[in-house]
Amino acid sequence: MxxxxxxxxxxxxxxxxxxxxxxxxxxxxxxxxxxxxxxxxxxxxxxxxxxxxxxxxxxxxxxxxxxxxxxxxxxxNAIADAAFVELVRRWESAERPTAADELLREMLIDHVDFALEHPRLYDYMFTERRDQARKFPADFRARKSPTLNLVADAITAGVDQQLFRADTDIWETSLMFAALLHGLIQLHHGDRIGMPEQSFRALCLRLGERMIDELRI
CATH class of the missing domain: 1.10.10.60 (Homeodomain-like)
Structure with a gap:
């Protein structure tokens, strides 16, 4: 071309x-x-x-x-909606751990990998302003977000498995995870974090692990 x-x-x-x-x-x-x-x-x-x-x-x-x-x-918006569906399909089609903390860890890695592989599509899907984007709290609590539903379900499973505290607000905690990742990825995409991709990926995992630890009983 x-x-x-x-x-x-x-x-x-x-x-x-x-x-x-x-x-x-x-x-x-x-x-x-x-x-x-x-x-x-x-x-x-x-x-x-x-x-x-x-x-x-x-x-x-x-x-x-x-x-x-x-x-x-x-x-x-049709492209974004199709991409959200594909992300969930790809996640659900793979074999996943049953322990909630391991599940959250894998979600974090998958999310960062997608952002690094498709940065412009990621930005449009998750962080750029668009009229039909889902909003917290109403849309998320109504389970209209295909990707955040996965996070919320994993945290709920952690409570049921007695890994995470029972007083955890599921949707606020899910938003906290999303905000951490979106913020880190935006900083990386904006060249505000000066490290190679593998090091950035490891940084995201370390910080995500701290958040998971905060949920533990």
């Missing part, structure tokens, strides 16, 4: 479990639009996604996109 061109993005290669495979006969135009926009978002961030660029990648006119998505924000 020539530098600066989006004309030959399709068929999009799969990176991790995030991109859709579109080099198939049975995919729809909507699938191709979503895949092209996902590629642009993951590679260039939300600012790099425009209807014109998506249309050029798919080989349609920009106006044709509006048959499937009424505006750019709806398209971007």
């Amino acid at each position: 020539a530098q600066g061109s989006t004309r030959v993005i399709l068929p999009i290669r799969r990176i991790g479990n995030v991109y859709l495979m579109v080099a198939m006969n049975d995919v729809t135009t909507k699938d191709r639009i979503t895949a092209a926009a996902t590629y642009l978002l993951t590679e260039h961030g939300a600012a790099g996604v425009s209807m014109r660029k998506v249309a050029a990648a798919v080989g349609i006119t920009p106006m044709a996109i509006y048959q499937y998505f009424p505006d750019r924000e709806t398209l971007l």
Whole structure:
């Protein structure tokens, strides 16, 4: 692909479990639009996604996109929602420990790895302002966050397993874990933490371990 061109993005290669495979006969135009926009978002961030660029990648006119998505924000939010579903599917499809403290530790590692592998997609999903983003406390307590539900369920399991204190507020504690990771990752993405990825990953694990220790009976 020539530098600066989006004309030959399709068929999009799969990176991790995030991109859709579109080099198939049975995919729809909507699938191709979503895949092209996902590629642009993951590679260039939300600012790099425009209807014109998506249309050029798919080989349609920009106006044709509006048959499937009424505006750019709806398209971007559809990508974020699909990515949240994929993260949960990937987590649930793997064999996991039953002990709650070990489960939280694995969640922390998976989350940091995703952020390091897909920094622009991560930022749009978790930290950038967007109209349809879920908000604390109402949306989280109503279990509308696929990823925070996993954290809350692990903490609840820890209480049931008598590993964590029974007076723990499940959702506030889940938010505390999320805030720690999001803050560290934002600092890393903003080049405010000067260490290589492996060292940063170890730092996140150490700090997360301190939070887990605070929950113990």
